[in-house]
Amino acid sequence: MSVDGSAPSAPLDELIAPPPDIILRSGDLADAGASVVAVPLSAGADGPVFDEAAGRIAGGLGVRLERLLETESPRGDAGSVLTVPLAGGDGPVSRLLVLGVGAGTPADWRAAGAALARRAASGARLALIAGPSSPETLRAFGEGVALGSYRVASLLDRTGHPGRPAPPGDGDPAAVDPAAERAGPASTGSVEAAASAGGASSAAADEAATAAADEGVAGAVQLREVVVLTELARDPRARDAVRAARAVGVAVCLARDLVNTPSLVKSPQWLADQAVRIATAAGLAATVLTPAELAEQGFGGLGAVGRGSPRPPRLVRLEYAGPTPAPPSGSSGSAATPPGDGRFADGHRVLVGKGITFDSGGLSLKPAGSMVGMKTDMAGAAAVLGAMTALPALRVPGRVTGLLCLAENMIGGSAMRPGDVITCWGGTTVEVLNTDAEGRLVLADGLAYAAGELGADVIVDLATLTGAISVALGRRTAGLFSSDDALAGALSTAAGSAGEQVWRLPLTEDYRAALESPVADLANIGRAMEVGGGSITAALFLREFAGGLPWAHLDIAGTARADSDDGEISRGGTGWGVRTLLSWLCAPVDVPTAASGVTSAG
Incomplete structure (x- = not known):
């Protein structure tokens, strides 16, 4: 402005x-x-x-x-x-x-x-x-x-x-070249963001930009x-x-x-290309891991979820290095954040976003009505990307990395099956009992990679993860789970000052046994014992991959979507989480500190 x-x-x-x-x-x-x-x-x-x-x-x-x-x-x-x-x-x-x-x-x-x-x-x-x-x-x-x-x-x-470009020669506007998608935008090496990165979109994605993309287009x-x-x-x-x-x-x-954006257009490759283009415009460094690289480096969760689609997965890494945090007033030390305040401004903060570009449920197929809104199942990745783009303009101190875990969960001859055992990044094995619990599998790769390869000091993930969170908290309050009380408090305060609401829910240790599997380290849903609490067991699953680091999970399945305009909330995708992340990442001088509107578990 x-x-x-x-x-x-x-x-x-x-x-x-x-x-x-x-x-x-x-x-x-x-x-x-x-x-x-x-x-x-x-x-x-x-x-x-x-x-x-x-x-x-x-x-x-x-x-x-x-x-x-x-x-x-x-x-x-x-x-x-x-x-x-x-x-x-x-x-x-x-x-x-x-x-x-x-x-x-x-x-x-x-x-x-x-x-x-x-x-x-x-x-x-x-x-x-x-x-x-x-x-x-x-x-x-x-x-x-x-x-x-x-x-x-x-x-x-x-x-x-x-x-609106002309459709392919056979007249099918949705035609996709699986070979081109599987090869990715580069044959082997990672795709580094450059000034011309926006032209990397595949021809198949261009051809898909037809009348179907007019869905919801208004003034x-x-x-x-x-x-x-x-x-x-x-x-x-x-x-x-x-x-x-x-x-x-x-x-x-x-x-x-x-x-x-409709999922006809929004394949994992298309979304990765847009992330690179947007990151370049914002002044961020961006890297895309192609399907071959994901397989080579052991991203078994992304690979398994994406197997059923002819449009294979991608992992996008966005990197930002801000100004060195200043020491607190009156302090001679170098740390910008008082110990235990939950902001970690002097550490490496990694944001991980679930990016399922369409979720059919896989072989554990969703009911038809439940699929209607599933183009929005990548809202966590979109929030991470949006927040990352604002960091240079806000001069956020310290180092921040964003990971976008992108896949399409479809049915097909190669789709993962209930009963399959997959190996996520870092070696943890998971028995897949329900292919519709796929978001936690791609996040498992992202979290383990952040903790093990990127050297994160703190990890925050956002995901449209469970329908149970909407039942518990409705459509205007996100669920917050965390292994660290200070981090949970800082995120709660940040959400309140940004105008978004969270409620902290417990990581009930008694429910952890529900994730046990006789054939793997974990099961991807809580079937070992009937404890209910689907959002809690999902969060407990994710915690296994955070490497014991301070970690928080925001379940935004209710808040990421809206059925009507209301105040600053928009119909369709709301962009929920961008403001909370920026409020948390910014120095106190950059954001209001009053926690009006925040709700928190007592």
């Missing part, structure tokens, strides 16, 4: 329909050039309250706000919007919006920003009078505007797939610009807050676009 029109667009803007610009001004309404004006209404203890500046501006537009309170009875609830058409309509300003901002907390301003973006007219330039009063609330407002303005759109048209963002008339306009911290809000908004929108 440019400040006073001076900030250039980031390369990532070319890959999404970019969010509206936020422009800070200290002048009056005439300088804003706006067609729509919004004034905040606070929910005060003695009733709703308008700011004095809002009253003055509204009076100049012919609206008496005190009269409006009497006739319309707005309450000032965060995210409420009252539209007041202006008489005559001959002037430059056609509408006045009364924007409820509640108590003015960051969460309230985030909700207000999202509501404003949803209610403003397409292409409008909007002026907000007497807006957020601190950099923290300004950032929350900017994030809300970015998230609320998102509309499902075709990623294909912004990632090297202009238009672009509503707002063009939001001019905030505020005394903070000359405050460098406010400018940084606006830039941070844009970085977060772009990261979430990237994740949403990827999640919403």
Whole structure:
């Protein structure tokens, strides 16, 4: 979001329909050039309250706000919007919006920003009078505007797939060349991100970008610009807050676009290619392990899950090296993070995302209705990719690596069977009792690789892992499991300050026996004893591969998808987890520290 029109667009803007610009001004309404004006209404203890500046501006537009309170009875609830058409309509300003901002907390301003973006007219330039009063609330407002303005759109048209190319000669738009997919974008060696990496998409993926990719495609963002008339306009911290809000908004929108892309197009190779392209634009290093390399290096979980599909798996590694963490104030040491605070800013943090590009359930086939939303089963990987792209813009300190575990779980003559025993990276054997419990198998490879090969100091994974988590916590709260209390606390606080909710669930040791197998080290589902607790046994399975390191698992099966727009939540892929990860990874000065909205197990 440019400040006073001076900030250039980031390369990532070319890959999404970019969010509206936020422009800070200290002048009056005439300088804003706006067609729509919004004034905040606070929910005060003695009733709703308008700011004095809002009253003055509204009076100049012919609206008496005190009269409006009497006739319309707005309450000032965060995210409420009252539209007041202006008489005559001959002037430059056609509408006045009364924007409820509640108590003015960051969460309230985030909700207000999202509501404003949803209610403003397409292409409008909007002026907000007497807006957020601190950099923290300004950032929350900017994030809300970015998230609320998102509309499902075709990623294909912004990632090297202009238009709709002609289908293959046989007229089958879904035709795929299995040999080309299995060979991968390179014959043997890893694919290193380069400036031209975006052209690495296979011809088969190009040809698949047909009318089926129009699923869910709608208009672009509503707002063009939001001019905030505020005394903070000359405050460098406010400018940084606006830039941070844009970085977060772009990261979430990237994740949403990827999640919403139809699986006809979104093969593991296609998603790996897009990850490389996006990483390159963000300034990250990226490496893709091809199917041959995965087999050679022992990624048995990815290999087994991907066997039933003609579009084989990939592993994408994204690497970021930020500035050296500064020592705490008054300390002569080099560690940036006080021992036990759970942020690990001075260590190597590895994020692992489940990336099942479509989940049929494999031979343990899902019911037809349960498959409908399974193009979103790679939401964990999308969240990791989105968060990684924002790290350079936010100047997150220290080293962060992201792993995207990409596979398609399909039926076929080569598909893994119930009763098969596979060997995951590092040598742990797993008896497959249900092929629809596949996400934990690809994550097992990623977690073990992070602990054993990458030298992680802390690991956090995100996955649309279990339907049981939605039964337990609903669709707005993610399940949090962790082997480390400090890490769990830090993630809970981060989620609350970012506007996402988590609830910590126990790793019940008594349930571990359910994963025992007579023929392997582990079974992939809890069948050895009927303990229930599907989300807990799944987390216990994952813990086996974390190498005893501080580890946390976020089960986002409920939160990663939404059936309707609501506040900053979008219909379809929500991008859940991007904000939580960034809030956790950023230094405290970069994110609000209040834990409003957080829920945690006592």
